[in-house]
Amino acid sequence: MTPRKSYYEVLGVTKEATLPEIRKGYRTALLASHPDKKFTSSGSGQLQSDISVIQDAYKVLSDSEMRLEYDNDLQSVLELNHKIELLGEALEVMTLDEFEEVEINGEIEWCKDCPRCTQKHSFVLSGDHLEAGMSYNNQNDEDLSYEIVIQCSSCSLWLKVKYYDLEGEDGEEL
Known part of the structure; x- marks a missing residue:
């Protein structure tokens, strides 16, 4: 848009x-x-x-x-x-490492329970979500850094999730 x-x-x-x-x-x-x-x-x-x-x-x-x-x-x-x-x-910041990696219908997704309402797997990120994330410049990071903002599916809590591109230029994971 x-x-x-x-x-x-x-x-x-x-x-x-x-x-x-x-x-x-x-x-x-x-x-x-x-x-x-x-x-x-x-x-x-x-x-x-x-x-x-x-x-x-x-x-x-x-x-x-x-x-x-x-x-x-x-x-x-x-x-x-x-x-x-x-x-x-002002959002709470987490890394993708703090999410649980789960296979759902043959696809890998990253899930997290909400720290506020405690709803199980109320934060879910798919590979498509991660590909749509915004890159950001952090001079302390050697790898390409990304972030995405997501909302709990059960309450109004929002999280900023930071993650890194760990694939090399040939597409293989480092």
């Missing part, structure tokens, strides 16, 4: 843009989305959607009251995103 662009990004202007700069950005964005200027494999539906977003952006940013309300909403979203990032740093 691609993150949604702000109206400022849609028109290619800064938050401090003046009305003439917004008009210029609007014209430029419309021209860039013109069917003769833009090839799209997704058909005219996507093109109509692009033009609609450009028109909405211009309508909001060119009206001072609507723009002020939009800026306030945008600021609220940014603050919420920042709080979520901070929350991620």
Whole structure:
């Protein structure tokens, strides 16, 4: 899923843009989305959607009251995103070594009982989950490090699980 662009990004202007700069950005964005200027494999539906977003952006940013309300909403979203990032740093951190390795239906999964509600195997990670994890840079680690955030299936506890890529370039485990 691609993150949604702000109206400022849609028109290619800064938050401090003046009305003439917004008009210029609007014209430029419309021209860039013109069917003769833009090839799209997704058909005219996507093109109509692009033009609609450009028109909405211009309508909001060119009206001072609507723009002020939009800026306030945008600021609220940014603050919420920042709080979520901070929350991620406050999570209990565990390593994959602290999970029990279990074979389920011929697949290896890593399970852990919840330390809060004590539900058995309420944290489950599959190979697909681990492949989707985010890499992070830790200068103390020699191997490539990853982390994933998961929630207990029975309560609201979240864990940050750190693990390492222990496979060599040829795919064999080290």
